Amino acid sequence: MMNDKVTNILMAGVGGQGTLLASEILSEVLMQAGYDVKKAEVHGMAQRGGSVVSHVRFGKKVYSAIIPEGDADVLFGFELLETYRYLPLVSPRGTVVVNNLRIAPPSVALGQEAYPQDIPAKLRGQIDDVRVVDGLQLAEKAGNPRTVNTVLLGTLSNLLEPAEEQWLAAIKALVPEKFLQVNLDAFKLGRMVK
Amino acid sequence: MQKTVLSGNEAFARAAYEAGVQVASAYPGTPSTEILENIHQYERIDASWAPNEKVALEVGIGACMGGARALVTMKHVGVNVAADPLFTLSYTGVRGGLVLVAADDPEMHSSQNEQDSRHYARAAKVPMFDPADSQEALDFTRLAFAASEEFDTPIMMRSTTRISHSKSVVTLGEPVEVLPATGLTRDAKKFVMLPGNARIRHPFVEDRLERMAEWACDQSFNRIETGQGEIGIITAGVAYQYAREVFPDADILKLGLVHPLPKRLIREFAARYQTLYVIEELDPVIEEQVRAMGIDVVGKERVPICGELTPGRLRKAFDLPMETPLAGEEGLPPRPPNMCPGCPHRGVFHALNRLKAFVTGDIGCYTLGFMPPLSAMDTCICMGASIGNATGLSKVLEAEDQQKVVAVIGDSTFLHTGVNGLMDMVYNQSPATVIILDNSTTGMTGRQDNPSTGYTLSGEKTYQVDLEALCRSLGVTSVRTVDPYQMDETRQTIREEMARPETSVVITRRPCVLIKHDVLENKPPLFVDAEKCTACKACLKLGCPAIEWEPGEGESKGYAKVDRMLCTGCGICEQVCKFGAFGVCS
Numbered sequence: 001m002m003n004d005k006v007t008n009i010l011m012a013g014v015g016g017q018g019t020l021l022a023s024e025i026l027s028e029v030l031m032q033a034g035y036d037v038k039k040a041e042v043h044g045m046a047q048r049g050g051s052v053v054s055h056v057r058f059g060k061k062v063y064s065a066i067i068p069e070g071d072a073d074v075l076f077g078f079e080l081l082e083t084y085r086y087l088p089l090v091s092p093r094g095t096v097v098v099n100n101l102r103i104a105p106p107s108v109a110l111g112q113e114a115y116p117q118d119i120p121a122k123l124r125g126q127i128d129d130v131r132v133v134d135g136l137q138l139a140e141k142a143g144n145p146r147t148v149n150t151v152l153l154g155t156l157s158n159l160l161e162p163a164e165e166q167w168l169a170a171i172k173a174l175v176p177e178k179f180l181q182v183n184l185d186a187f188k189l190g191r192m193v194k
Numbered sequence: 195m196q197k198t199v200l201s202g203n204e205a206f207a208r209a210a211y212e213a214g215v216q217v218a219s220a221y222p223g224t225p226s227t228e229i230l231e232n233i234h235q236y237e238r239i240d241a242s243w244a245p246n247e248k249v250a251l252e253v254g255i256g257a258c259m260g261g262a263r264a265l266v267t268m269k270h271v272g273v274n275v276a277a278d279p280l281f282t283l284s285y286t287g288v289r290g291g292l293v294l295v296a297a298d299d300p301e302m303h304s305s306q307n308e309q310d311s312r313h314y315a316r317a318a319k320v321p322m323f324d325p326a327d328s329q330e331a332l333d334f335t336r337l338a339f340a341a342s343e344e345f346d347t348p349i350m351m352r353s354t355t356r357i358s359h360s361k362s363v364v365t366l367g368e369p370v371e372v373l374p375a376t377g378l379t380r381d382a383k384k385f386v387m388l389p390g391n392a393r394i395r396h397p398f399v400e401d402r403l404e405r406m407a408e409w410a411c412d413q414s415f416n417r418i419e420t421g422q423g424e425i426g427i428i429t430a431g432v433a434y435q436y437a438r439e440v441f442p443d444a445d446i447l448k449l450g451l452v453h454p455l456p457k458r459l460i461r462e463f464a465a466r467y468q469t470l471y472v473i474e475e476l477d478p479v480i481e482e483q484v485r486a487m488g489i490d491v492v493g494k495e496r497v498p499i500c501g502e503l504t505p506g507r508l509r510k511a512f513d514l515p516m517e518t519p520l521a522g523e524e525g526l527p528p529r530p531p532n533m534c535p536g537c538p539h540r541g542v543f544h545a546l547n548r549l550k551a552f553v554t555g556d557i558g559c560y561t562l563g564f565m566p567p568l569s570a571m572d573t574c575i576c577m578g579a580s581i582g583n584a585t586g587l588s589k590v591l592e593a594e595d596q597q598k599v600v601a602v603i604g605d606s607t608f609l610h611t612g613v614n615g616l617m618d619m620v621y622n623q624s625p626a627t628v629i630i631l632d633n634s635t636t637g638m639t640g641r642q643d644n645p646s647t648g649y650t651l652s653g654e655k656t657y658q659v660d661l662e663a664l665c666r667s668l669g670v671t672s673v674r675t676v677d678p679y680q681m682d683e684t685r686q687t688i689r690e691e692m693a694r695p696e697t698s699v700v701i702t703r704r705p706c707v708l709i710k711h712d713v714l715e716n717k718p719p720l721f722v723d724a725e726k727c728t729a730c731k732a733c734l735k736l737g738c739p740a741i742e743w744e745p746g747e748g749e750s751k752g753y754a755k756v757d758r759m760l761c762t763g764c765g766i767c768e769q770v771c772k773f774g775a776f777g778v779c780s
Contacts, residue, residue, distance in 0.1 A: 014529065015531065027199050027361055028199065031197070031198075031199050031363055036362075036363055037199060037361070037362065037363055038327075038360060038361065038362045039199075039360060039361040039362075040356055040359065040360040040361075041359055041360075042225075042303045042304070042355060042359060048531035048532055048533065048534065048559065048562065048638075049529075049531055049532040049534065049739050050529055050530055050531035050532070051528075051529040062362075063435040063436075063438040063439040064435040064436050064438075064439045064504075064505050065327075065356060065360040065361075065362065065435065066356065066436075066504050066505065067505075068439070068504070068505035068506050068509070069504065069505075069506035069516070069519065070506070070516065070517040070518070070519040070520075071517065081526065081527070081529070082529065084522075084523065084526065085522070085526055085529075087520050087521075087522050088519040088520050088521070088522040089519070090520060091517070092517075092520055104742050105527045105528065105529040106529070106530065106532055106565075106566075106737065106739070107527045107528065108527050108742070109734075109739065109741065109742040109743060110567065110734050110737075110743060111731070111734070111743030111745055111752065113527040114527075115527070116523065116526065116527075122523070126520050126521065127520075
């Protein structure tokens with residue numbers, strides 16, 4: 001039985017990393033599973049290599065599409081620094097699923113600032129359940145480095161109720177035929193990370 | 195009925211289809227852009243990009259005069275441009291229903307101000323709906339078309355970033371099967387707004403608002419949700435969601451129509467409570483009107499006027515308990531947006547920086563030329579402002595400083611409202627220089643076509659504005675076109691034109707690296723020969739996301755390196771390197 005609790009997934013990454021498709025598939029799965037779903041994100045200026053955040057909330061009835069501060073149950077990160085940046089928005093009892101990838105922001109690229117060291121350890125210092133995924137490695141294993149987002153979804157799927165078949169069905173519904181098989185493989189590889 | 199997940203923008207588009215809209219027109223603007231991009235899928239709707247919002251609304255009005263239903267969409271600041279026809283359209287009323295979607299951007303995620311479009315509804319005396327999610331975006335818009343015709347008025351839909359770009363579950367409706375009959379109908383008293391006719395229409399407008407205010411008291415879009423009866427809240431739009439989340443036990447009067455307000459309903463609701471809150475995003479539009487009715491409310495003395503609302507900000511505003519957040523780390527390196535690797539604008543701003551130009555800027559991706567290390571933009575006001583600003587500046591400068599003034603404007607923004615500025619600049623003989631950054635698309639909003647790209651919204655080939663010929667026809671004698679990937683030529687041309695004591699135009703032409711049409715040549719990425727790199731860091735001054743500094747250890751001074759995955763091979767770094775350290779990957 002579904003209780004009244006709303007579950008909150010905060011997605012963080014860098015503009016251009018393909019968080020959009022991942023959040024689309026996620027919303028589709030959750031809707032098909034019978035939940036009320038809301039998702040909020042920002043397009044436009046932030047797309048240009050900037051820090052991007054998506055909010056996905058689901059439950060029996062969801063009001064605000066934005067996750068109340070400190071109430072994210074899952075922080076779903078596509079890049080280490082961007083994941084770490086949004087840590088204050090996560091519940092202390094939350095879970096982190098993070099892609100083991102470092103993309104230098106401008107000040108680091110210019111040699112003016114240093115990229116923070118050992119982010120997984122810093123996350124583990126405050127959150128018990130931190131799952132680090134070698135997204136690019138698994139995506140290459142699946143056959144296409146551009147399927148990192150689907151790999152990450154696979155790992156995230158372990159935390160959520162819908163069954164594997166429901167996820168695969170949503171991927172089939174949203175991914176173009178040409179890239180379908182590699183995405184299905186990527187999802188399965190990601191799901192093996194626990 | 196079919197259930198699906200739609201963004202607010204997809205829902206506005208769907209509503210247009212269900213309501214039998216035949217014409218849709220817009221100028222792209224975040225967060226409104228995707229409405230027209232989605233409408234394009236419905237074949238019976240003629241959807242097109244207009245050069246600006248004023249033209250878009252005028253096209254919509256024309257279709258409505260012909261009896262069709264029309265949808266016009268724009269971002270909040272677009273309404274400033276379209277305000278002229280809007281205020282008089284309010285007087286003429288409609289034949290076919292006309293709905294204008296104005297998408298506000300509280301928090302300024304992608305805008306230069308956070309004006310509140312509800313003021314326009316009041317000022318233009320046009321009714322306005324304020325949907326709270328995608329379902330309401332669909333339902334209210336469909337209803338708005340019917341109400342537009344019933345009350346003989348255009349209707350505004352207010353959206354915000356969190357409505358337009360949030361997705362939620364929607365139950366679709368049935369599209370109307372028969373579209374309204376269209377044709378020529380002469381009705382000069384209604385549509386020719388000369389003083390004699392307008393004086394007759396104005397009392398009609400005032401009466402219309404009173405009738406709609408009374409009507410709105412009994413419509414389901416204005417509803418009371420009964421809670422435990424202790425706190426009363428009046429709210430609307432996305433703020434309703436936050437109010438509902440933060441005050442689950444409150445009684446709520448949720449307004450779907452925010453202009454005109456249902457006064458009788460508000461009085462009935464207000465009479466039940468000792469304390470009445472008004473929770474609204476941005477300005478105290480509802481609050482001030484309720485106060486003017488003699489009802490005391492708590493509003494903006496608690497709820498922030500600046501920025502968007504969130505459940506957390508609302509809790510804080512009312513001193514409600516909050517969970518102690520996890521400690522974040524202070525001073526993390528920020529990640530602002532940046533021009534893409536290979537962006538044709540990058541070299542132009544590098545040149546402007548080196549030429550110490552005073553750059554009046556404009557609205558587009560290239561506004562990022564303001565960011566370090568390019569740091570080559572000194573002003574940015576609104577669409578098209580760069581040219582007028584440059585003209586005005588030149589009027590008050592000594593000849594030496596006049597030469598430094600350069601206006602930069604994109605192809606789409608130039609055709610939006612820059613042309614008029616250039617006309618003035620030539621006509622009134624300003625010596626400033628104008629650079630048209632022609633990347634053959636409307637980049638920042640997601641690469642939409644415009645009259646200079648040669649393609650329509652539906653991707654079909656069409657006539658193409660000849661920018662050089664247009665500038666010459668305005669009277670500009672010196673119009674020069676350069677490839678911005680050729681750094682020396684670009685800088686030299688800009689330098690010569692800055693020195694010219696009359697209006698001149700430089701067109702830097704090179705397609706956006708993300709362009710939709712297949713015109714780009716694939717180039718191999720570059721690499722840095724660390725042996726040749728002298729650590730002068732000249733290439734870092736380009737601010738290219740594909741170039742990263744590798745700090746040295748011990749004796750090594752460090753060196754630049756190129757991210758192969760990001761590099762597009764544009765080659766401008768190779769041109770700024772004096773030591774030949776950049777090479778092309780084989």
